[in-house]
Amino acid sequence: MREITEDLLDDMARGAGILGTGGGGDPYVGKLLAREAIRRHGPVPLYSIDEVPADATVVPISTMGAPTVMLEKLPAGTEELAVLRALEAVIGRPATHIVPIEIGGMNSLIPIAAAAQAGLPLVDGDAMGRAFPEAQMVLPTLMGVRNTPMALADDKGNTLVVDAVSNHWAEKIARAACVRMGCQLSSADTVLRGSQLRDGLVPATLTLAEDLGRAVRLARAAHSSPVGAALAVLDGTELFAGKVVDVERRTTGGFARGTARLESSHGALELSFQNEHLLASRGGRTVATTPDLICVLDTESGEPVTTEALRYGLRVTVIGAPCDPRWRTPEGLELAGPRYFGYDCDYEPLAGRPS
C-alpha cells in the first residue's frame, strides 16, 4: 500500500494521457477533480492487486461519453458518488475499493476523486491496460463477468441503472441514454470480487502511468528526448513523426469519431479514431491497429495529445506499444480488434514488426 498524494497527480495524468491512446477524456480535467478531492478528503490509499482481500467488492468508476463534449461540459463533481451509491443499492453491499475501468486520461483520475470522496482505497490496475471506447471492452467480459448492473448519472442529478442480457447490450443502452443526457455520464459498472482482479485487471497501471509521466517530465528537464523516454518505459515503437495537416472529426452516436493526417518529409500517416486511436496506416498499409496502443505525443514536450485535441500544425510523434496479451487472443480480438470497429484488416501484433 502507498498513498496517492497531490504531488503525484501531474505525472499520473501525463502518463495516463499517453496510455489512453488518445481517449479517456482530457487528463487535465481529471487532474483538477482528483486534486480537489484529495485536498478536501486527504490522500487516497493505493493497493496492489495482491493486497486486496478475495471477498472485496471492487467498483470501477468512469466517465462515459464523447471527449469532444467533455472538453466543454465539465462534470459537476457529484456524479461519482451518485453512481457509486446507486450501484451499491442495487448490488446490496457497499463497495470496499474503487478501481479505474481504463487507464486513460480523465478516466484514470476520476476514480482517484471518487475514492477520496467515498473514503475508499483505490486498486492499482485497470480493466483494459489502455482506453477503449465501449463499455464491454474490458477483460472481465473475457471472463464472462457481466458489466451490469451498471449505474449511470449525469451532472443534473438524473440516474439510471441498467441490467442487460449482455455486456454489448449494456453499452448500447447506456450510450443511447448518454447521448440524450448530454453526452457525458458517470458510470459504475463491472463490479469485481477481489478474487477476480488477477484475471479482470491489468495490474499496476496507475503506477505505470506515474512512471511514464515522470520519465517524460525528467527527460524534458534534462533536455533529452521525452518521446524517447516514453518509448523506453512502454517498450514501444516509433511509428511516425510529423505535422498534423488535416483532422476530420465529428461527434456522433455518443463518440468522437474521425481521422487525422500527419505528414513529414518521409511521407504521411493516417490515424483513425473512435474516442481512441484505433488504426494507423501509411499509404493504405496498416502499421498498427487496436488492440495495440497507438499513442500520439507532442514531439517536443512529450505531452499526450488526445484525439479531441488534434489540430492542424501540431508536431507530434506517434508511437505504438503492445497491448496486454489477453487482448491478442481470438476472444480479445473479437471484442476489440480492428474488424469489430469495421476496419477491413486483420490484427498483426506490433512487436516484431519492422518500425
Place this chain on the structure above:
Amino acid sequence: MREITEDLLDDMARGAGILGTGGGGDPYVGKLLAREAIRRHGPVPLYSIDEVPADATVVPISTMGAPTVMLEKLPAGTEELAVLRALEAVIGRPATHIVPIEIGGMNSLIPIAAAAQAGLPLVDGDAMGRAFPEAQMVLPTLMGVRNTPMALADDKGNTLVVDAVSNHWAEKIARAACVRMGCQLSSADTVLRGSQLRDGLVPATLTLAEDLGRAVRLARAAHSSPVGAALAVLDGTELFAGKVVDVERRTTGGFARGTARLESSHGALELSFQNEHLLASRGGRTVATTPDLICVLDTESGEPVTTEALRYGLRVTVIGAPCDPRWRTPEGLELAGPRYFGYDCDYEPLAGRPS
C-alpha cells in the same frame, strides 16, 4: 368490485381504442395478451377508486414506443412482470394493485394481462382519461408526483431503472433507451398510494371503455349508427366524416408522427398526430386540439382507427370529446396543450364550439 372476464375484452378493447384518440397501440394485440393471461390465471378483480385502501401501492404498467413498431414487433409477454418486479425492488415494497397509465388501445389491456400474471387486482381508472404520447403527461405530474423510479424492460430481457430530476427528464431518458432497445418497452412508473388515486386518476375509465365498446357493438347489431352510439356515450361532437386521401407518417424519435388528410363533398380535414391525434383543422382553422379527445372511427363499423392504421381510402368519422377538466387548467395545458407539441394555436375547449 367486479371481475374482468374474457368475454368483456372485446368491448373494452373497442372502447379503449376509441378513447385512445388514435394512440396507445393496437388494441387487438393488447386483447390477445389479456385474453391469454386471463385464460391462464383466471379473471382479474376490478376495483373502483373508492374501494382501494389509502395505503395501497398502485402501479401503472404500460408499453412505451411507437405504435408503428408495435404493429410488427409483438411483446414477448414477459416484460410486464419484469418491470413490475424491477420497480418493486427499487421502491422496497410490493405492488398491491395495477392500473393503466392511459386509457387507450393496447395500453388499457396490457395492465389486465399484467394484473392476471401478477395475481393482483386492477383499479378502474387511468392517469390521463385518454392516451398521450409522453410519460410526463399524466395527472400525477400536476400533483407533483414523480414518475420515477421508472422501470423499463424490453422483449430480450434487458431492464433499466430511471431516477430523474423531473418527469420530463424521465421521459427523455426512457425514450432514448426505448429507441435503442427496439422502439417498444414495457414501463412501470408513477407509483401512487391509494390515497392519491382521486387526484391522480380519471375514475372508471375501464368501465367507460367497456360501455363505449358495447354501445358501438349493439348499435351495429341493431343496424343503427355505431358512430352515433359513440357520440352519445362520450358526449362528443362530430367534427368531420369523409375519406382518407393522404397519410404522411414517419417513425422518428421513438414516436409515430405525421398528418392525414380527409376529404368529403363538404371539404377537407387535416389531422396531425404524434402517436395520438393532437390537432384537427379545416383550411387552416383549428377545430379541435389536444388535450380534448380527437377520435377517428370507421364510419360504417364504428371501430377505432389508430394513427398507424390510417390509410388511403378508409371512410372515417372524426369525433371530438371533452377531456378531463384538469387538463384544461393552465398547468394541464402547459403539460399537454397544443403549444407543448409545437402547434401555434391556443387551446379552445371543444364543448360549446360550433360543430
